Amino acid sequence: MDIKSVTTRCCIVGGGPAGIMLGFLLARSGIPVTVLEQWPDFFRDFRGDTIHPATLELLYELNILDAFLRLPVDKTYQIGAEIGGKKITIADFSHLKVHCPYLAFIPQWDFLNFMVEQAKQYPEFNLLLQTEGVDLIKENNRYVGVIAKSQGEQFEIRAELVIGADGRHSMVREKSHLTVEALGAPMDVLWFRLSRKDSDETFSLGKIDLGRILIMINRGNYWQCGFLIRKGTFDSVQSGGLEAFQQSLLKVSPNLKDRVEELKSWDQIKLLTVTVDHLTKWYEAGLLCIGDSAHAMSPIGGVGINLAIQDAVAAANILIPAFQKNNLTEDTLRAIQDRRAFPTRWTQRIQVFLQNRIIDRVLDKSVHPGIPLPFKLLNKVPFLRRIPAYIIGIGFRPEHIKRFD
Numbered sequence: 001m002d003i004k005s006v007t008t009r010c011c012i013v014g015g016g017p018a019g020i021m022l023g024f025l026l027a028r029s030g031i032p033v034t035v036l037e038q039w040p041d042f043f044r045d046f047r048g049d050t051i052h053p054a055t056l057e058l059l060y061e062l063n064i065l066d067a068f069l070r071l072p073v074d075k076t077y078q079i080g081a082e083i084g085g086k087k088i089t090i091a092d093f094s095h096l097k098v099h100c101p102y103l104a105f106i107p108q109w110d111f112l113n114f115m116v117e118q119a120k121q122y123p124e125f126n127l128l129l130q131t132e133g134v135d136l137i138k139e140n141n142r143y144v145g146v147i148a149k150s151q152g153e154q155f156e157i158r159a160e161l162v163i164g165a166d167g168r169h170s171m172v173r174e175k176s177h178l179t180v181e182a183l184g185a186p187m188d189v190l191w192f193r194l195s196r197k198d199s200d201e202t203f204s205l206g207k208i209d210l211g212r213i214l215i216m217i218n219r220g221n222y223w224q225c226g227f228l229i230r231k232g233t234f235d236s237v238q239s240g241g242l243e244a245f246q247q248s249l250l251k252v253s254p255n256l257k258d259r260v261e262e263l264k265s266w267d268q269i270k271l272l273t274v275t276v277d278h279l280t281k282w283y284e285a286g287l288l289c290i291g292d293s294a295h296a297m298s299p300i301g302g303v304g305i306n307l308a309i310q311d312a313v314a315a316a317n318i319l320i321p322a323f324q325k326n327n328l329t330e331d332t333l334r335a336i337q338d339r340r341a342f343p344t345r346w347t348q349r350i351q352v353f354l355q356n357r358i359i360d361r362v363l364d365k366s367v368h369p370g371i372p373l374p375f376k377l378l379n380k381v382p383f384l385r386r387i388p389a390y391i392i393g394i395g396f397r398p399e400h401i402k403r404f405d
């Protein structure tokens, strides 16, 4: 039987923040691109919800910021935590020299749908939903395409460049045998919803107490909750029973007393495994990984989406002239890794430091934790809060949209 074959210049596996942004930027420059997304839509509630000042600045440079801000965006100028019952402020974004000095909280599906709407203005943008990349095509030591599967049917997508933007469990990185360096994470996250009342706090919260850490993201009429557990212990949490889990939540957040019983079955609670790693080499001839596929990020600081988007912009800035001049080589791909490896490594180093110094210790001890000295300083000296604000909100080596006329 003949396998149907589609040809494009760039085939991107994965329609997350990295894949959709890169697809948009290439199509905008007239480069035919096909993006594969395995799900039929973007309504996955396990996606992070934060759009950072650096990403908002990119939307401004693309002239789509005003349209984005017409969506229901929740603006957060400061972030803090509640540690052992004491509220502290850790980062203050309001002094950043950008058009939007705040974190924009918006369900990620709204952001992705918005970016897809923008991208669809360009005929070169082709998004195939419900289409999974299942294997790579390699000929003469060069990747030349992807085997895709949609509704039970397999077909080939031939391309000059294959991009792996397929997240932490990337098919592209697995099939290309790129070497992964794991940095480890002491925790996993249990992800669930609890209803939100008008009288509740309006901003998103992180609560730390009695050996427990609970993140609560305001999504209007419900809280999207993330409860940290020690890695690999979900089975024992489950065997302890749902009631014991509800009690555990109340220890860190007693004001959820009237709501924890909304959790009636383990089906309502999803396990998100946390992985922190990076590829030692992000590319091979004809293939490049970006975003979590190149470097899986910890949820700490909620910076993964921003990094994925910055990778996409850096990749576009380097790929567009190479596509235009027909001289896309391994050096082009190496230049993208060289540009993005530094911000990735430093962000991951900070995440791993915080995981080991704070998360690991909190999960170990069922006591009221003291406030770590750096957090005490940040809480006392407002000026210092600009430092974490810059690292979280802008990040190392922020990218800008280049113009190619």
Ligand SMILES: Cc1cc2nc3c(=O)[nH]c(=O)nc-3n(C[C@H](O)[C@H](O)[C@H](O)COP(=O)(O)OP(=O)(O)OC[C@H]3O[C@@H](n4cnc5c(N)ncnc54)[C@H](O)[C@@H]3O)c2cc1C
Residues within 6 Å of the ligand: 013, 014, 015, 016, 017, 018, 019, 036, 037, 038, 039, 047, 048, 049, 050, 131, 132, 133, 134, 165, 166, 167, 168, 169, 170, 171, 189, 226, 272, 273, 274, 275, 290, 291, 292, 293, 296, 297, 298, 299, 301, 302, 303, 304, 305, 306, 308
């Ligand atoms: C528990 C948890 C909470 C987090 N919270 C935040 C947060 O609040 N803010 C933040 O910035 N970051 C957060 N992160 C990190 C963030 O989710 C990632 O860093 C970010 O989503 C990476 O974007 P990406 O586009 O590289 O990959 P992804 O967002 O993972 O997107 C990959 C896409 O590829 C698709 N895909 C996968 N395989 C295939 C295939 N074979 N074929 C076709 N499609 C495929 C997937 O369906 C998905 O849509 C969190 C991470 C975790 C684990």
